[in-house]
Amino acid sequence: MFSKHVTKDISAYCHGELSPEAARQFAEHIIACAKCRGEFEEIKQGIKFAEQLPQLEAPESLWKGIEARLGEERRVDVSRRAWRPRLVAVAVALVVVAGLGLWRLWEKTSQNHLSNQFAQQWWQVQRLDGAPRIGSQQIGTTGRLGIGEWLETDGSSRAQIAVSSIGTVDIDENTRVRLLETAPTEHRLELERGKMSAMIWAPPRLFFVDTPSAVAADLGCAYTLEVDDHGAGRLRVTSGWVALQLKERESIVPAGAACETRPGVGPGTPYFEDASKSFQSALKEIDLQQNSAAGKQALNALLNEARWRDTLTLWHLLARVPHDDRALVYDKLAGFVAPPPDVTREGVLQLNNFMLARWKSVLEAHWNPIGIGDKKGLLKKSLVPLKKPYVPER
Ligand SMILES: [Zn+2]
Incomplete structure (x- = not known):
């Protein structure tokens, strides 16, 4: 339940x-x-x-110190005065010993875990069409993609990767991907070029895809990601949420929305794909040339076309338009969804991080009724993609 x-x-x-x-x-x-x-x-x-953390042996002197103190404890009479500090010394020693013991136990159990399913340093690959390759080897019906290895498809081949036990990634034609890491706390793939579709049923931020112009962090979702020969990318989310990141720049992309990425610039501004054509072309213009007259004209066009749902784009634009244009974006956004009481116009115009995040947390519920949220009636829908039958790896 x-x-x-x-x-x-x-x-x-x-x-x-x-x-x-x-x-x-x-x-x-x-x-x-x-x-x-x-x-x-x-x-x-x-x-x-x-x-x-590196594995370290406790220094010999530590053990000697503990032994010496314990020995001392036995020899000395327990007078009323000396009782308390000694007890403290023993307690400290015990805590140190217990800590070391727990640490060793943790080491031991984590090594055991590593010998379980997560010791598996490869992902199962299934051929869907043609002759996909891992490294220089053509795979048969199935293959294994090890850490550091490239999986490549040509114009007539496709493959499916089982991402540990948390999802699948379909690799389209003419695509090149590499397994960078697979660990219980992080699975990471590199998409150098081509197109992939991911379906992930794991908690947020466990599965990442590095592209030449942004990193896609899964927030519990299904999406497609394409990278062209120049390293520019395009993300389309069909369920849940994805975060696209490059350094400090982040775009949050919910189901139904898309986002372009460019080398050296990072993720563009996300938008709902059902936004009007003129809204979308104005946004492209804004992302490309912000500090120009053309950019300003495009911003006015975009604000005219904006619908209630396009607050997704407007919120992201707050931090991306030149300072002089920010008030225009603020007023339009506040007209659709008023900011919470602890968020002020002045604070937002100064890009106060707390206030931006606060306002976003209110807006998110509007952006994606089938995404993350504790609203009960909406939950069922968000789980649909997760109900995909689980196919264990062999
Ligand atoms: Zn809970």
């Missing part, structure tokens, strides 16, 4: 200990529940951090 939180399963999920069915239910809950999602993010970051 939705009301049952899954925080107690987070560690098990991150270590691949849940059954496929339980893992899928876990992911569905996380996508829909902001509370569990927050905790999941924290624990995932902790595990990622721990995975990066």
